Amino acid sequence: MIAQFPGARAEPGVPDLSRYFILRFDKSFQLEKVLDAYSKSPFVDHVEPIGIHPVYASYPNDYYFGPEGHPTFPYYQWYHDISSDHDMDSPEGWDFEKGDSTLILVILDTGVRYFHKDLGGPDASYANPENSIHGNIWINWAEYNGTPDYDDDDNGYVDDWVGWDWVIVSPTFACAGEDYTGEDNDPRDFNGHGTHLTGLVSAITNNARGVAGFAGGWGDGTTSS
Numbered sequence: 001m002i003a004q005f006p007g008a009r010a011e012p013g014v015p016d017l018s019r020y021f022i023l024r025f026d027k028s029f030q031l032e033k034v035l036d037a038y039s040k041s042p043f044v045d046h047v048e049p050i051g052i053h054p055v056y057a058s059y060p061n062d063y064y065f066g067p068e069g070h071p072t073f074p075y076y077q078w079y080h081d082i083s084s085d086h087d088m089d090s091p092e093g094w095d096f097e098k099g100d101s102t103l104i105l106v107i108l109d110t111g112v113r114y115f116h117k118d119l120g121g122p123d124a125s126y127a128n129p130e131n132s133i134h135g136n137i138w139i140n141w142a143e144y145n146g147t148p149d150y151d152d153d154d155n156g157y158v159d160d161w162v163g164w165d166w167v168i169v170s171p172t173f174a175c176a177g178e179d180y181t182g183e184d185n186d187p188r189d190f191n192g193h194g195t196h197l198t199g200l201v202s203a204i205t206n207n208a209r210g211v212a213g214f215a216g217g218w219g220d221g222t223t224s225s
Contacts, residue, residue, distance in 0.1 A: 022050070059091060060206035060219070077211055090214055098205070099217035104138055105202060109194030110175075111187045112137070114162050116195065118203045118210035129188075130161075136202045136216055137162060163187040
């Protein structure tokens, strides 16, 4: 038995911390029985267990991260962390690294719904896609802040502030609503696959919305592109 607050002295009007002690006992004894025995002693005022509460940033608050957040939704993100350990061990990884905004990930797919709030940030929207600058979507700032209808960064593409759409296909292969007749500066996704994949990798994590991206930052500005 050791003093919990070494050097503490009794003072009028405040709890006497000098009379608090920590008891360590062999693990062969059950905690509940030890607490019960000491609580019955006339020389002990009260007893309580000291909980061990490790501080980890491993479980985000995204709506569909796990069954605890949405128990009735059948497609929660079980692949991040499950008891049988046939998973990606994302929580263990997030304890060491939550995202790096200096790294840029390129996904060649059907485009991306960059104005989705779980990708483009809380101000992103279909009506105002240009507000998709506070999330995990890469932004070409030279073009975003540049002159409209002008190739500000001299890379051969005009106003490519969020990327470029090279797709030119026949109507037979185009998705509904897709602008398939020419290249443009709007790489939005009409198929869904590109957005799905981008979300798996870099949806903003711990932003109390949607899903948790594997490398999606931590909802506090610590985001990856």
